[in-house]
Amino acid sequence: MLKGYKYRLHPTAAQAEFLIRTIGCARFIYNKLLEDRIAIHEEAKVSGGPKRKPPTPASYKPLFPFLCEADSLALANAKLHLDTAFAKFFAGTAGFPVFKSRRKARASYTTNNQHGTIRIEEDRVRLPKVGFIRFTQHRSFDGEIRSATVSMTRSGTFFVSLLVEQDDEPWVPAEHKVGIDLGLGYFAVMTNDAFVTEKIPNPRNLRKAEGRLKQAQRALSRKKPGSRNREKTRLLLAKKHEQVKNRRHDFLHKLSRHIVDENQVVVVETLRTREMMQDRRLAKSIGDAGWGEFVRQLEYKCRSHGRTLIKADPWFASTQVCSSCGENGGKKGLDIREWTCAACGAHHDRDVNASLNLLRLADRNTSGQGLPDELGP
Ligand SMILES: [Zn+2]
Structure with missing residues (x-):
């Protein structure tokens, strides 16, 4: 069973800057991929030929070098999020994917744990490319961390949601x-x-x-x-x-x-x-x-x-x-x-x-x- 735990983050000014930049890069990739997929679709309609392969997040790096600084897993996840949005659209359960605006969209990025790149030590949580960030862990858990989603509220407060693989809770019948x-x-x-x-x-x-x-x-x-x-x-x-x-x-x-x-x-x-x-x-x-x-x-x-x-x-x-x-x-x-x-x-x-x-x-x-x-x- 996967369970989510959300905690308040207390990044330093430099860490906060990195988090904001990564959120921006994830949004940039999402929008860029969406734009290109629409373009590819239009091209194929005009030429009648086969569609060219959609680009990968990494393929944008030479053109947009600032992407190299960001956590590449965050970029990969942005692509996955777009894939999910398209899957929902084609299944008829959601509308056509929309571009993420800086003002309105949820400001967040998701990254994955690769052999301890995300882990907790005392009152700090480690995230890929950022290192240890101070956080308030009001509730502890057992189990393996799968991924982390960093989000920022409109007032500039940071949170991290950790997705944890856990054993099912024992079933205790109630009266x-x-x-x-x-x-x-x-x-x-x-x-x-x-x-x-x-x-x-x-x-x-x-x-x-x-x-x-x-x-x-x-x-x-x-x-x-x-x-x-x-x-x-x-x-x-x-x-x-x-x-x-x-x-x-x-x-x-x-x-x-x-x-x-x-x-x-x-x-x-x-x-x-x-x-x-x-x-x-x-x-x-x-x-x-x-x-x-x-x-x-x-x-x-x-x-x-x-x-x-x-x-x-x-x-x-x-x-x-x-x-x-x-x-x-x-x-x-x-x-x-x-x-x-x-x-x-x-x-x-x-x-x-x-x-x-x-x-x-x-x-x-x-x-x-x-x-x-x-x-x-
Ligand atoms: Zn009666």
Whole structure:
């Protein structure tokens, strides 16, 4: 099993300069190869003859000598990334590869471990051509490092993601099953098979920080383009955005970890987020909530820990059905927080009732292969 570990890097000024240059070279090769492949295709179309062979990263070196300074594995990986982008395009799963812009594209390069060229010694990580860079290793690991991806955020912070070959984690069955209702009032309302309900408040990280971000954004637009002040403000703003993002990720990681630790079967609602995003009032809170990222984390954590994740069909009427008698009481507006079932008289908290309905799916379907027919639309 391959697992990724991401750490903050603390390069010296000279090392940072090298990293930035290598990121630039990888992007240059990617764009150059893309440009040439398009040209080769056009030539063949005009001449009708066979296509000439696409160039390799190394073949650009005589023409662009600055490439010789860079880590050649980073250039080779840039080509692999382009190959993957084309493969996705031809498989119909992605659009035509686009050129990487210096401003918009993710600033990163990937290099490989060749017999210890990437390794950790105390508080430093060694990378090819750079040598040892100081880093914060908050979490250690066992296993062999396969590759390293160096990335730089918009505020100029460096990270390294190490891809490590590891033994599979031992499978420890958990005790419970849980139904999770995702919402705006509470981020999640979860009821397990011991009928213990946990309500997780929405952290609203983005909203709290939003006032400050807006202020910074306004300050930025007042600065003269290209001025030193503008660059300073842009940096500040990028840092704040990153802070908010990190805090949100932290929250989601802790919550998904907690769920996977305690439950063997997890049922979660898949929301029709795109549809809901069209409601502008809701869109802000939804974008903030990060449900998609949460479900993604549950998915891979369940997989690596031998748990069963059941994603309820978006059309599953978790809020409409009475969890006591099964009667479908019809649609309920978002403002209705509590209701009484007309059929059996049970009084329900909207979110708890929904999580109970989701929990029931765990018993009907523990194979994780979609919903049984009777629960479909
Ligand atoms: Zn009822």
